[in-house]
Amino acid sequence: MLHLTKHKILTYTEIFFIFLAASFLFGTTQNEKPDWEKPYLPKTNNWQAKKQHFIFNNGTDPESLDPALITGVPESRLAAELFEGLINLDPKSLEPRPGIAYRWDISDDGLIYEFHLRKNAKWSDGSELTAHDFFHSWKRVLTPSTGASYAYQLFPVKGAEDFHSNRSKSFDEVGIKVINNHTFKVQLKAPCSYFLDLAAFHTLFPVPVSVIKTHKAQWVRPENIISNGPFRLETWKPRQKIELVKNKFYWGSMICKLEKITVFPYDNLDTAYQLFLQNKIHWMPAIPLEKLSEIIRSPDYYVMPYSGSYFYRFNVTKPPFDDARVRKAFSLAIDRRIITEHILKAGQQPATWFCPPVSGYRPVPGLKYNRDKAKQLLTEAGYGAGGRPFPNIEILYNTSEQHKKVAEAIVQQWKNNLGISVSLRNTEWKVLLSDMDNLNFQIIRSSWIGDYGDPNTFFDMFVTGGGNNRTGWSNKEYDSLLLQTRLELDKEKRYRLFQKMERLLVEEEFPILPLYIYVNQGVLNQSVNGWHENIRDIHPLKYIWLED
Amino acid sequence: MLKYLIYRLLHAPLVLFILLAITFFLMHAAPGGPFSGDRRLDPEIEAAIHAKYNLDKPVYIQFFIYLRDVAKGDLGPSYKHKNISVNEIIGTAFPQSFILGFIAFVIALAFGLTAGIISALNHNTCLDYGVMSLTVIGLSLPTFIIGPMLQLGFAVYRQLLPVAGYEGISSPEYLILPAFTLSLPFAARIARLMRTGMIEILSQDFITTARAKGLPDYVIVIKHALRGGILPVVSCLGPAFSQIITGSLVVEKIFQIPGLGREFVEGALNRDYTLVMGTVIVYGICIIVFNLVSDIIYGILDPRVCYG
Numbered sequence: 065m066l067h068l069t070k071h072k073i074l075t076y077t078e079i080f081f082i083f084l085a086a087s088f089l090f091g092t093t094q095n096e097k098p099d100w101e102k103p104y105l106p107k108t109n110n111w112q113a114k115k116q117h118f119i120f121n122n123g124t125d126p127e128s129l130d131p132a133l134i135t136g137v138p139e140s141r142l143a144a145e146l147f148e149g150l151i152n153l154d155p156k157s158l159e160p161r162p163g164i165a166y167r168w169d170i171s172d173d174g175l176i177y178e179f180h181l182r183k184n185a186k187w188s189d190g191s192e193l194t195a196h197d198f199f200h201s202w203k204r205v206l207t208p209s210t211g212a213s214y215a216y217q218l219f220p221v222k223g224a225e226d227f228h229s230n231r232s233k234s235f236d237e238v239g240i241k242v243i244n245n246h247t248f249k250v251q252l253k254a255p256c257s258y259f260l261d262l263a264a265f266h267t268l269f270p271v272p273v274s275v276i277k278t279h280k281a282q283w284v285r286p287e288n289i290i291s292n293g294p295f296r297l298e299t300w301k302p303r304q305k306i307e308l309v310k311n312k313f314y315w316g317s318m319i320c321k322l323e324k325i326t327v328f329p330y331d332n333l334d335t336a337y338q339l340f341l342q343n344k345i346h347w348m349p350a351i352p353l354e355k356l357s358e359i360i361r362s363p364d365y366y367v368m369p370y371s372g373s374y375f376y377r378f379n380v381t382k383p384p385f386d387d388a389r390v391r392k393a394f395s396l397a398i399d400r401r402i403i404t405e406h407i408l409k410a411g412q413q414p415a416t417w418f419c420p421p422v423s424g425y426r427p428v429p430g431l432k433y434n435r436d437k438a439k440q441l442l443t444e445a446g447y448g449a450g451g452r453p454f455p456n457i458e459i460l461y462n463t464s465e466q467h468k469k470v471a472e473a474i475v476q477q478w479k480n481n482l483g484i485s486v487s488l489r490n491t492e493w494k495v496l497l498s499d500m501d502n503l504n505f506q507i508i509r510s511s512w513i514g515d516y517g518d519p520n521t522f523f524d525m526f527v528t529g530g531g532n533n534r535t536g537w538s539n540k541e542y543d544s545l546l547l548q549t550r551l552e553l554d555k556e557k558r559y560r561l562f563q564k565m566e567r568l569l570v571e572e573e574f575p576i577l578p579l580y581i582y583v584n585q586g587v588l589n590q591s592v593n594g595w596h597e598n599i600r601d602i603h604p605l606k607y608i609w610l611e612d
Numbered sequence: 613m614l615k616y617l618i619y620r621l622l623h624a625p626l627v628l629f630i631l632l633a634i635t636f637f638l639m640h641a642a643p644g645g646p647f648s649g650d651r652r653l654d655p656e657i658e659a660a661i662h663a664k665y666n667l668d669k670p671v672y673i674q675f676f677i678y679l680r681d682v683a684k685g686d687l688g689p690s691y692k693h694k695n696i697s698v699n700e701i702i703g704t705a706f707p708q709s710f711i712l713g714f715i716a717f718v719i720a721l722a723f724g725l726t727a728g729i730i731s732a733l734n735h736n737t738c739l740d741y742g743v744m745s746l747t748v749i750g751l752s753l754p755t756f757i758i759g760p761m762l763q764l765g766f767a768v769y770r771q772l773l774p775v776a777g778y779e780g781i782s783s784p785e786y787l788i789l790p791a792f793t794l795s796l797p798f799a800a801r802i803a804r805l806m807r808t809g810m811i812e813i814l815s816q817d818f819i820t821t822a823r824a825k826g827l828p829d830y831v832i833v834i835k836h837a838l839r840g841g842i843l844p845v846v847s848c849l850g851p852a853f854s855q856i857i858t859g860s861l862v863v864e865k866i867f868q869i870p871g872l873g874r875e876f877v878e879g880a881l882n883r884d885y886t887l888v889m890g891t892v893i894v895y896g897i898c899i900i901v902f903n904l905v906s907d908i909i910y911g912i913l914d915p916r917v918c919y920g
Binding site (some may be wrong): 332 | 628641644663692763767768866883
């Protein structure tokens with residue numbers, strides 16, 4: 065009897081201490097601020113009166129739903145609902161927020177990340193999600209036979225690139241360790257200030273490795289897939305529709321309001337817009353541009369800056385564009401407002417700089433339209449009056465009405481301002497890419513959409529010999545600045561280094577000709593709530609609800 | 613007849629092989645590959661992906677590997693749709709194109725034959741000119757104009773039918789507008805061929821004899837003229853039927869039908885080699901089979917034709 069009582073008392077004491085420890089762990093850690101979510105939740109319960117069935121047009125059928133293999137925006141839009149990584153991004157500010165990791169510790173040198181995983185994280189079949197799942201999923205991404213195009217998103221991790229390229233056979237040398245079921249440790253090869261952002265990227269999502277082993281490529285089928293995100297896959301009829309339903313095992317399922325999501329793959333935006341007008345689609349992330357003048361007046365229309373840059377590349381390996389003065393002259397001779405105000409008309413920002421304002425980065429101003437200076441530069445380069453005649457020049461672009469109009473406007477300005485005739489040639493997209501890779505062009509249309517919220521995603525491409533450089537341009541100062549940004553931990557100093565790099569690109573060397581910064585435009589039904597604007601067009605559906 | 617059939621069937625694999633070889637090497641000769649994209653792949657990542665799909669081997673070896681797989685009934689993995697095999701893509705897309713195409717074909721036959729016969733019987737009258745003008749419109753107005761016009765008329769201004777989409781054969785309302793759009797050019801072509809055939813037959817001596825015997829017009833048409841008059845139509849039906857059931861890019865895109873026509877064109881644009889090859893095989897088989905069928909029907913209808 066006495067024994068029993070004593071035991072009980074001890075148990076209460078234990079519970080008290082456990083509770084204390086837990087509240088210390090969960091309540092006062094530096095990363096977990098449960099309040100951050102409050103502004104994203106409904107203020108009233110009125111939404112409960114409406115059927116929470118959200119329908120949107122994704123514009124195409126996904127190539128895959130395997131987070132390790134996908135590369136496109138439509139795919140990532142779906143993967144981010146089906147799966148969840150260690151980190152989530154704030155729907156408005158895009159700052160790192162707790163995902164499967166409820167908190168994380170970063171060592172002072174920025175090399176070691178320790179992620180603490182939620183104990184209530186589960187797969188959609190109810191089984192427990194542990195650090196081992198992340199370990200095996202990341203290993204899968206880095207295994208060459210997986211064929212993951214975005215494997216490089218893990219290359220900041222120590223030993224990852226060597227393992228992927230078979231330079232080291234043993235995975236033990238890769239800086240990924242499971243400490244225990246709920247602690248996951250990552251060691252980087254160099255500081256990477258945007259690593260948390262990468263941890264929110266789909267390539268690094270956990271996948272059910274055992275299901276993949278059983279079902280191979282068919283694991284993403286509705287009958288096989290298990291996932292860990294706010295929603296699970298109910299139907300996938302290729303080219304017809306995809307249906308997601310709420311995942312009741314998701315740790316945060318209490319804040320998901322939507323019960324069902326229907327995703328149409330309609331690539332005919334005209335048709336999709338008709339369905340939108342009939343209230344059969346709630347959201348179209350892209351609109352038929354030929355109807356812009358009509359749609360722009362609709363209260364459902366939205367437009368916001370996008371983390372994408374539209375520019376032309378010069379082939380700097382061949383005359384006349386091997387001369388930086390000529391490239392500069394061509395850039396100075398364009399009044400970009402003509403393009404944005406008279407052709408695009410949706411508030412795109414004319415840009416004499418390259419990088420959009422991601423994560424608080426302030427791009428450099430670049431050089432404004434200056435016709436006289438442009439002419440003078442050409443004369444200095446030995447062309448024009450008294451000099452050599454200018455050789456034949458051609459702009460190569462992929463077939464599209466919009467690209468054509470932009471190119472025509474540019475050609476007209478070069479004709480008027482520099483007296484140079486430039487011809488246009490269009491090709492199929494894959495042919496354009498092949499010509500771009502082989503430097504088989506003089507001037508080529510290009511664009512770049514940021515992969516993550518850091519200027520690095522825009523600047524690392526122009527490093528000497530970089531796969532995405534595609535201009536033949538090489539600059540030692542640029543390369544060394546890029547190295548410095550990797551070692552610099554202070555954000556302000558790092559951004560100043562990026563600005564120096566940008567100055568090389570758009571004020572001095574001009575391997576590229578910046579034109580404008582993209583906008584994101586779409587239509588959203590008025591009944592949709594909890595949808596927030598941000599520069600990367602990321603809209604987690606778990607915060608969305610329908611209310612009249 | 614049987615000898616002819618066997619002869620034609622023995623030819624088929626050879627025709628198919630030549631078709632496959634040409635398509636395969638042309639596809640591989642086109643610039644760009646299935647995995648080239650906006651973001652250029654790291655050379656090591658690219659090598660890993662190419663090794664995974666045998667794309668690192670010489671093209672002729674890839675062709676033999678492909679032929680070996682096809683012989684086993686495996687059309688390979690799609691390069692673009694990474695979790696679906698080409699067998700499955702064709703297995704889901706082809707029936708949808710077939711259903712839509714078959715309905716369109718029936719509509720085209722019904723309208724085309726009727727219009728052609730009416731025209732021929734009223735040769736050089738206002739009715740004839742009226743019907744023939746309609747067929748000119750049907751032939752010259754592209755489906756990408758007719759489709760959206762029907763959409764506007766029947767789904768937007770009067771919301772009688774759905775704008776677009778596909779819900780399977782159980783919801784036929786989704787198929788009405790696309791089937792009509794798809795059938796119009798075929799109907800026009802059939803009408804014109806039918807008219808020509810009928811006019812020629814109606815001027816023949818045996819028709820005059822039939823008239824002299826005092827047979828009513830409808831008997832002359834159905835019993836005597838139709839059999840000969842339909843021959844030009846029959847000879848075009850083989851290719852037309854294969855074309856209509858293998859799907860149309862334009863109609864499928866306007867009405868967002870998950871059919872085979874788009875898979876073919878988009879497969880080519882994406883350099884999805886296996887998907888294009890797979891659709892070419894389907895198309896090739898359809899052409900071979902339906903040409904043979906139309907030749908056989910031709911022989912049955914026209915006693916002068918002899919397959920020896």
